[in-house]
Amino acid sequence: MNTKFAYWVPNVSGGLVITDWPMKTDWTYEYNKELAQTAEQVGFDYALAQARFFGSYNAEKQLEALSIANALAANTEKLHLIGAVHPGQWNPGPIANFVATSDQISNGRFHLNVVSGWFKDEYTRFGEPWLAHDERYERSKEFIEVLKGLWTQETFSYQGRFYQIDEAPCEPKPVTPPDIFQGGNSPRALRMAAQVSDWLFLNGGSLEKIKGQIEQVRRYADEFGTEPPKVGVNSFVICRNTEAEAKKELENIIEHATQEAVEGFKEQVKEAGQSAPEGEGMWADSDFNDLVQYNDGFKTGLIGTKEQIVERIRQLDAIGVDLVLTGFLHFTDELPHFGKVIIPAVRQAEPVAREKTVSA
Numbered sequence: 001m002n003t004k005f006a007y008w009v010p011n012v013s014g015g016l017v018i019t020d021w022p023m024k025t026d027w028t029y030e031y032n033k034e035l036a037q038t039a040e041q042v043g044f045d046y047a048l049a050q051a052r053f054f055g056s057y058n059a060e061k062q063l064e065a066l067s068i069a070n071a072l073a074a075n076t077e078k079l080h081l082i083g084a085v086h087p088g089q090w091n092p093g094p095i096a097n098f099v100a101t102s103d104q105i106s107n108g109r110f111h112l113n114v115v116s117g118w119f120k121d122e123y124t125r126f127g128e129p130w131l132a133h134d135e136r137y138e139r140s141k142e143f144i145e146v147l148k149g150l151w152t153q154e155t156f157s158y159q160g161r162f163y164q165i166d167e168a169p170c171e172p173k174p175v176t177p178p179d180i181f182q183g184g185n186s187p188r189a190l191r192m193a194a195q196v197s198d199w200l201f202l203n204g205g206s207l208e209k210i211k212g213q214i215e216q217v218r219r220y221a222d223e224f225g226t227e228p229p230k231v232g233v234n235s236f237v238i239c240r241n242t243e244a245e246a247k248k249e250l251e252n253i254i255e256h257a258t259q260e261a262v263e264g265f266k267e268q269v270k271e272a273g274q275s276a277p278e279g280e281g282m283w284a285d286s287d288f289n290d291l292v293q294y295n296d297g298f299k300t301g302l303i304g305t306k307e308q309i310v311e312r313i314r315q316l317d318a319i320g321v322d323l324v325l326t327g328f329l330h331f332t333d334e335l336p337h338f339g340k341v342i343i344p345a346v347r348q349a350e351p352v353a354r355e356k357t358v359s360a
Contacts, residue, residue, distance in 0.1 A: 001313075001314065001317055001346055001347060001349050001350075001351050003313060003316075003317050003321070003322070003323070003324060003346055004045040004046065004232075004322060004323040004324070005043065005044050005045055005046070005323070005324055005326065005338075005339075005343055006044065006045060006046035006047060006048055006082070006232065006323055006324070006325045006326065007039055007044055007046075007047055007048070007325070007326045007327070007328075007331075007335060008048055008050060008325065008326070008327045009032055009035075009036070009047050009048060009049040009050065009068060009069070009072070010025050010026065010027055010031075010032065010035070010050075010331055011027055011032055011049050011050055011062065011063040011065065011068045012027055012050050012052050012059040012061065012062045012063070013027040013059055013060050013061040013062075014027075014059045014060070015329070015331075016236060016293065016294075016297070016327035016328065016329075017236070017253050017257075017292055017293050017294075017327075017329060018257055018258050018291070018292050018293075018294060019253045019254070019256050019257050019258060019292060020256045020257075020258055021252050021253050021255075021256040021329070023329045023330055023331075024329075024330035024331065024332040024333055025328075025329075025330065025331040025332060026331075026332075027061055027062075027063065028063075029063060029068065029071065032063070032068060032072060033071070033072060033075050035331060035332075035335065036072040036075065036076050036079055036081075037075065037076060038335065038336055038339075039079060039335060039339065040076050040077065040078045040079035041339075042335075042336050042338075042339025042340050042343070043339045043340075043343040043344070044079060044335075044339055044343070045079070045080060045323075046079070046080045046081075046082055046111075046323065047069070047072060047079055047080070047081055047082065048082040048084070048113060048181075048325060049063075049065040049066075049068050049069040049072075049081070049082065049083055049084055050062075050065060050084065051064075051065040051084035051085065051086060051113075051115055052065075052119075052122075053089075053122050053126070054119070054121055054122050054125070065083050065084040065085070066083040066084070066085060066098060066102075068083075069081040069082060069083035069084075069102070069110070070083065070098075070102045070105065070110070073102060073105060073106035073109055073110050074105050074106070076106075076109075078109075079109065080109045080110075080111060081102075081106065081109060081110055081111070082111045082112065082113050082181055083099070083102070083110065083111075083112055083113065084112075084113040084114075084115050085112060085113070085114060085115065086115050086116075086117050086122070087114065087116065087117075087136075087139045087140050087142075087143040087162075088117065088123060088128050088129075088131070088136075088139060089122070089123070089126065089128060091163075092143045092146040092147050092150070092163060092165075093146070093150065093165065093168055093170075095112070095147065096146070096147050096150040096151060096170045097170055099112050099147070099151075099174065099178050100151065100170060100171075100172055100173060100174045101172075103174035103175050103176065103178055104172060104174075104175060107175060108174070108175040108176035110178060111178045111179040111180070111181060112147070112178055112179075112180055112181065113181040113182065113183070113201070114140050114143060114144055114180060114181070114182050114197070115140075115182075115183060116136040116137050116139070116140040116182070116183075116184065116189070117136055133186070133188065134188045137184070137186075137188045137189055137191075137192045138161065138162070138192075139161075139162045140182065140192060141192050141195060141196055142158075142160040142161065142162045142163050143162070143163065144180050144182075144196040144197065145158065145160070145196060146158050146160075146163050146165055147180070148177075148180075148196075149165070150165075150168060150169075150170035151170060151173060151174055151177060151178070152173075152177070154169070155167045155168060155169050156168055156169075156170070179198040179199055180196070180197050180198045180199070181197065181198070181199040181200075181201060181232070182197045182199070182200060182201065183200075183201040183202075183203075184200070184201075185202055185203055185213060187216075190213065190216050190217040190220055191220050193217055193220075193229045194217050194218075194220035194221040194223070194224055194226055194228060194229065195220075195224055195226060197229045198229055198230065199229050199230045199231070199232055199322075199323070200217060200229040200230070200231050200232070201232045201233075201234065201325065202231060202232070202233050202234065203234050203295050203296040203299075204233065204234045204235055204236070204293070204295060204296035204297045204298065204299040204300035205233070205296060205299050205300065206299060206301075207301075207315055207316070207319055210233055210300075210316070210319060210321065211319040211320070214231055214319060214320040214321070217229065217231070230322040230323065231320060231321055231322050231323070232321070232322065232323035232324070232325050233300055233316060233321050233323070233324060233325065234295040234296065234297050234300065234325045234327070235297050235300035235301075235302045235324055235325065235326055235327070236293045236297030236298055236300070236302065236303075236326075236327045236328070237302045237303070237309065237326050237327065237328055237334065237338060237342075238250055238302070238303040238304075238329065239302075239304070239305070239306060239309055239334065239337065239338065239341070239342065240304075240305065241305065242305060243304045243305055243308060246303045246304045246305070247303065247304075249329070250298065250303055253292060253293075253329065254289050254292050257288075257289075257292045293327070295327075297327055300312075300316075302324075302326070306341055306342060306345065309342055310342060310345045310346055310349055313342075313346050313349075314346075314349055314350075314351065314352045315352055317351055317352065318351065318352040318353070326338060
């Protein structure tokens with residue numbers, strides 16, 4: 001199996017779960033530098049930096065995503081780094097040059113996650129207008145089209161609703177074309193991914209739900225005559241010696257959830273998929289327990305023994321998942337363990353035939 005593996009860079013405080021249950025992790029640069037070097041040594045392919053500017057759901061301190069991703073790229077040799085950017089807060093011209101520069105620094109290992117945005121305060125309190133759900137994705141689509149034009153053409157012009165570019169250069173060009181990642185579960189997000197993105201990040205979900213989303217984005221790609229994006233799925237990993245131990249750890253995380261922070265997060269994400277015309281998308285069907293891991297990572301089912309987790313990854317591969325994006329309670333201990341134990345087992349595993357995949 002050739003499933004790729006990524007991890008969330010813990011560059012914001014509070015870890016990957018909104019809980020007071022003890023965790024071994026840190027948000028500082030030195031910690032993240034050591035973690036990235038460990039991750040590439042144990043077999044991770046990608047690291048995704050989080051983009052936050054305001055404290056929320058316990059994330060009171062934030063190292064800016066492009067900066068930390070660039071620094072980690074300069075301090076690793078094989079690991080691919082993914083920085084994150086919000087259109088509307090950034091303009092595509094300077095970002096094109098930033099990414100091209102980071103690509104030079106990393107020799108082709110820097111990529112970009114274009115985040116259409118769900119946290120209204122991070123726009124309005126910075127003095128930026130807050131757009132309706134589908135408009136945010138339209139702006140992101142234009143943002144990506146401008147990036148790709150600047151990276152591939154000697155000079156580039158563009159006349160869109162959100163961006164107007166007049167014979168603009170971008171030098172140096174990237175060593176290799178950076179991959180464009182995007183998130184989103186709504187129909188508009190999937191359409192955008194089929195049109196302009198190389199990768200689509202999905203929130204955690206059941207096999208049945210993820211399979212349906214992959215099939216939908218492929219139908220959109222057929223409609224547009226494009227190559228469908230590769231797909232990454234968010235997951236929170238709890239690997240223990242027994243299934244009972246893993247489930248008990250999950251119970252502890254949820255039982256000690258930071259009630260006020262989870263409720264605040266629940267209110268903020270109403271601006272995401274729930275505000276789409278179809279009422280579908282990220283967090284639209286997430287309850288309190290789901291939101292304790294703020295990208296629905298519990299739902300993906302990587303909770304149990306080594307054997308159970310490997311089997312689940314085989315099933316994800318069978319429905320078309322190309323990359324598993326991981327988060328951990330104890331990054332310090334569990335990320336190295338995952339790389340040393342789970343990744344080799346997946347590499348050696350036989351793929352599951354599609355007709356044998358079971359929905360769950």
